[in-house]
Amino acid sequence: MKLIHSIIPALLVVASPVMAAVSSEAAALAVLASDAGLKEKARACQELGDVGGPKSVEPLAALLDKEHLADYARNGLEGIKDPSAGAALRKALPTLEGRYLSGVVNSLGVRRDAEAVADLQKLAVDPKHGVAEEALASLGMIANHDATKTLQKVLSEGPAELRVPAAHAAIMAAALIAKEGNNAAARELLESVAKALPTSHLAKMVYAKRR
Numbered sequence: 001m002k003l004i005h006s007i008i009p010a011l012l013v014v015a016s017p018v019m020a021a022v023s024s025e026a027a028a029l030a031v032l033a034s035d036a037g038l039k040e041k042a043r044a045c046q047e048l049g050d051v052g053g054p055k056s057v058e059p060l061a062a063l064l065d066k067e068h069l070a071d072y073a074r075n076g077l078e079g080i081k082d083p084s085a086g087a088a089l090r091k092a093l094p095t096l097e098g099r100y101l102s103g104v105v106n107s108l109g110v111r112r113d114a115e116a117v118a119d120l121q122k123l124a125v126d127p128k129h130g131v132a133e134e135a136l137a138s139l140g141m142i143a144n145h146d147a148t149k150t151l152q153k154v155l156s157e158g159p160a161e162l163r164v165p166a167a168h169a170a171i172m173a174a175a176l177i178a179k180e181g182n183n184a185a186a187r188e189l190l191e192s193v194a195k196a197l198p199t200s201h202l203a204k205m206v207y208a209k210r211r
Contacts, residue, residue: 024051032059038068045072049079056080061088065100074107086113093119102134109138117146124150125158133165140169143176148189155196167193 024047031044045063048056057080063073077085089104090113096104105123108116116138123135136154139147151173154166170193178186 025053025056028052029056029059032063041069042072045069045076047076049076052076052080054082054084057082057084057088060085061092064089064092064104065096070100071103074103078107078110086111086115089113090116090119093123098130101129102131105131105134105138109141112142114142114144114147117142117144117150120147121150124154124162132162136162136165136169137172140172141176143173148173148177148185152189152192155192163196167197 028044028047028051031040036044045060048060052060057077060073060076060080063069066073074089077089086108089108089111092104093101105120108120120135120139120142123129124132124139126132136151139150148170151166151170154162155170158166170189174186174189174193177189
């Protein structure tokens with residue numbers, strides 16, 4: 001009996017943060033479902049990025065095309081670690097346009113969502129959607145094998161207006177890859193940048209990053 005009594009306080013210490021998170025998630029979701037003002041709903045979206053789980057994904061995804069809450073909803077989904085958050089962002093891609101589409105593309109990059117690479121590849125080479133540069137940037141953030149190969153292809157074969165955005169994305173990807181210990185792949189990517197851009201432009205890019 002003494003052992004049980006000694007264990008209970010320890011269990012309560014562990015459980016308290018979990019229960020608090022569940023309570024906070026429920027409270028934030030209640031705000032989103034209510035007639036609360038934009039400020040309160042925006043704060044709820046941000047809070048769900050910290051404490052939200054799978055239950056929060058659908059309510060946040062429903063706001064991705066809402067003028068005053070879309071950015072906050074994306075931020076919430078960016079913070080939710082459950083894979084369903086990434087799935088919701090990917091599912092929204094064909095339904096959005098303009099800045100809403102651009103924002104979701106960026107969020108997939110922030111999440112480093114490898115499953116989004118195929119969708120981002122299509123957007124990067126399809127000018128009609130108007131988010132090619134954003135798609136390239138997100139591929140640079142994801143920086144896996146398929147993403148970097150797309151960047152290299154754009155650098156070597158893509159339209160001239162996308163070479164510079166692809167170069168910036170490739171440099172970002174190279175930094176991430178080198179940080180993960182794959183120096184050879186990082187060097188190959190940087191060599192692709194050097195081949196694609198004039199020396200004068202490379203010098204400007206390096207100078208801009210140093211400032």
